[in-house]
Amino acid sequence: MKNVYLHSAVSISAQNTFAGDGFLEDMKPISGNTVPAQYPNYKDYIAPSASRRMATGVKMGVSAANKALQNAQLEQPDAIITGTGMGCIEDTEKFLNTIIGNDEEFLTPTSFIQSTHNTVGAQIALGLKCKAYNNTYVHAAVSFESALMDAQLLLQQEEAKHILVGGVDELGIEIITHMRHMEDANSNGIQVPFGEGASFFVVSSEAKSNAIQLVDMDLCSTASENTIQLKLNDFLNKNLVQASDIDVLIAGRNGDNFDSYYDSVSTLVENVTELHYKHLIGEFYTASSFSLWTAYEILNRQALPKSLIFKGEAKSNINYILLYNQFKGRDHSFILLKR
Amino acid sequence: MGVAITGMGIISAIGHSVVESKSSLLASKSGIATLKHIQTKHSGNIKVGEVSLSNADLTTQLQLPEDHNYTRTGLLGLFAAKAALKDANINDVSKYRTGFISATTVGGMDMTELYLKQFATDPEAQKYIQSHHAGDSTQKIADTLHITEFVTTISTACSSAANAIMLAARLIKAGKLDRVVVGGTDALSKFTINGFKTLMIQSDELCAPFDADRKGLNLGEAAAYLVLESDEVIAKEQKTVLAYLSGYGNANDAFHQTASSENGEGAFLAMQKALELAQLNPEHINYINAHGTATPNNDLSESVALQRVFGNNVPAFSSTKSFTGHTLAAAGVVEAVFSIIALQEQTIFPNLNFKTPMPETGLQPVTSMVKKEVQHILSNSFGFGGNCSTLIFSKA
CATH class of the missing domain: 3.40.47.10 (Thiolase/Chalcone synthase)
Known part of the structure; x- marks a missing residue:
């Protein structure tokens, strides 16, 4: 079975993560109900004629995808796999509101056409004229992880060599406002703003020098705080890794009462430095793709930005990073990376 | 030979079971007719393949509590997925590593389009805010079937379920799962009816595929699931194989x-x-x-x-x-x-x-x-x- 390596990682987020060479140096605090991403200069990545009709998520996705390919010096991937929790919610709301506002009359197709969940994957393929395998996962907080697991499967089974995989979500306006209200009505609700962003990666079965290895990953739909510990143990055992080998844990804490799952996992890997990130980029269904970008940068640069540290110290010599994310106690994912 | 299929369940305009679907197919009996369950201005100008059961009928048949927040997509999906498991004679899903993969394009749109403007104030409507996203119906069905491990949703427009079936087969071949319940569900919605209307590819007559004078498609709604199982499970449980993918x-x-x-x-x-x-x-x-x-x-x-x-x-x-x-x-x-x-x-x-x-x-x-x-x-x-x-x- 082939190994899986990360050849590039690119992220557009509420922080300055896309342009420049820095790594989470000038963090700006985020607050409020929602926080938009810092959008790149789209015309560097998309022809203006094409981007005019694209909604935020499509533009972010296509830009991040193109830069990920450039960084990996790859022209044509063997597969394009995306994950999105809410899909093209901007165009969905737009079309829905025209239906309601115009009482089903005088509608134009553009926003309907762009509202399908696979629009980002399709637009990337169209831009590259890439006729390869193309798939889109839309399963809440494991949308991105499902896409990554599909990529892992394709590489391990030697159905592909180089794959473009990414996660993207845009805020939209209406549904997100209602989701925020529901969250704020609950004192144990999510304590960070809702956010948006796009993170794309080239994953490959080819071992380049300094490539980061995706050792393994696992997903599960539901688990208790106890069973999640058992699952982590199984996962590490299966990969012949001791809990004490893990240098850094990146947890998807968002301040709600389900953070106890992270506590539960954290106690198993006691001596790690634990990082968090949703206080910097907000919570959204594909927010965890940002943590994969973060892990990639940490392993490459051997540096731990202070703004990420939740618990423990800024150690050097980082070899193993474990990512753990869940949403409201379901859709759990483990990703294990190795330098 | 491929991956074995050991069960199937279906609900569509031509029947609420495999048996009913078979008799409609053998009798050349189409299920396409006038729209019943959705209020839209276009109902006089389109023909659709609609499931005859209402949401209330489905709720009763599925023995769900009346205050549930299943969307129609979820109801149809649960109906067909339960039937597929039963058809495969599976009582205990935890006996083998079992996954659930579902496909949908509309997700919870049927409820979102009804209640969008009531979400801010109406507590009754608010339960559907969380059911909008495409993974919601999948999560609900998986929970009801007690499938707790690998569960995901695919959305690649009209090829979604085919991609779901493909993933299921690959997971079994790779030895990651022993058994997968896989399929898809989509309810009719005002959103899709209006969307296809703007593209001017919806026919006001019964659709005539491959005909020189074809006028466009008829939208339909349905849910169907297959059960795929590994050769090891087939051998151990001495299961009857319906067909191979x-x-x-x-x-x-x-x-x-x-x-x-x-x-x-x-x-x-x-x-x-x-x-x-x-x-x-x-x-x-x-x-x-x-x-x-x-x-x-x-x-x-x-x-x-x-x-x-x-x-x-x-x-x-x-x-x-x-x-x-x-x-x-x-x-x-x-x-x-x-x-x-x-x-x-x-x-x-x-x-x-x-x-x-x-x-x-x-x-x-x-x-x-x-x-x-x-x-x-x-x-x-x-x-x-x-x-x-x-x-x-x-x-x-």
Whole structure:
């Protein structure tokens, strides 16, 4: 079975993560109900004629995808796999509101056409004229992880060599406002703003020098705080890794009462430095793709930005990073990376 | 041989079970009619393949509490997924590593479009805020079936369920899962009715796939699921295999967001990949369950692709969307169920409403029920975004 390596990682987020060479140096605090991403200069990545009709998520996705390919010096991937929790919610709301506002009359197709969940994957393929395998996962907080697991499967089974995989979500306006209200009505609700962003990666079965290895990953739909510990143990055992080998844990804490799952996992890997990130980029269904970008940068640069540290110290010599994310106690994912 | 299929469940306009679907297919009885359950200005100008049960009927039959927040997509999905598990004689899902993969395009749109403007203030409506996203119906069905491990949702427009089935097979082949309940569900919605209306590809008559004078598609709603199991489980449990999934292929047309290319490149590549994986030559295919939406663009593009793959010997083919309407994300698995029935019955189902071959290709689908030896069936599903997928089913 082939190994899986990360050849590039690119992220557009509420922080300055896309342009420049820095790594989470000038963090700006985020607050409020929602926080938009810092959008790149789209015309560097998309022809203006094409981007005019694209909604935020499509533009972010296509830009991040193109830069990920450039960084990996790859022209044509063997597969394009995306994950999105809410899909093209901007165009969905737009079309829905025209239906309601115009009482089903005088509608134009553009926003309907762009509202399908696979629009980002399709637009990337169209831009590259890439006729390869193309798939889109839309399963809440494991949308991105499902896409990554599909990529892992394709590489391990030697159905592909180089794959473009990414996660993207845009805020939209209406549904997100209602989701925020529901969250704020609950004192144990999510304590960070809702956010948006796009993170794309080239994953490959080819071992380049300094490539980061995706050792393994696992997903599960539901688990208790106890069973999640058992699952982590199984996962590490299966990969012949001791809990004490893990240098850094990146947890998807968002301040709600389900953070106890992270506590539960954290106690198993006691001596790690634990990082968090949703206080910097907000919570959204594909927010965890940002943590994969973060892990990639940490392993490459051997540096731990202070703004990420939740618990423990800024150690050097980082070899193993474990990512753990869940949403409201379901859709759990483990990703294990190795330098 | 491929991956074994041991169970199936379905609900569509032509029946609420595999048995009912079979009798409708054998009797050439279409389920396409006038819209009943959705209030829309366009109801007089369209024909649809609607499931006759209302949400209240489904709630009762599924024994759900009345204050549930299932969308219609979730209700239809649960109905069919339960039936599939039962058909596969599975009582204890935890006995083997079992996954659930579902496909949908509309997700919770049927409720969102009803309650969007009440979400801010109406506590009754607010329960549907969380059911909007596409993963919601999948999560609910998985929870009800007690499937707790690998659960995910795929959305690649009208090829979604075919891609879900493909993933299920790959997970079993890779040894990651022993058993997968896989399929798709899509309810009719005002959103999709209006969307297809703006594209002007919805017919006001019964759809006539592959006909020279085809006027467009009829939308439909449905849910269907298959149970795929590993050879080890089949051997251990001495299970009856209904059919095998012997090949699959996924390619992108990379031509246009909604239109298919003139030479049907994506479709051609998907069919080629599927044949290659199944280690079959084109002449081994005895029947094609075509995508055949009855839109001018799809049927021409697909016909050209068929001629590119099969040359002058295009096998017997038909589009069963003339029975069910185009059930979007569910289409791939609805047609998988029909293909398996065709293998079991050694019968090919007709392409209803066909009169005149299109001048560009002269291809003529099967127009009446035919008893025939059928060993391998190829089934196509293509979608917006250039997503093209092909599945091949083989006789058990």
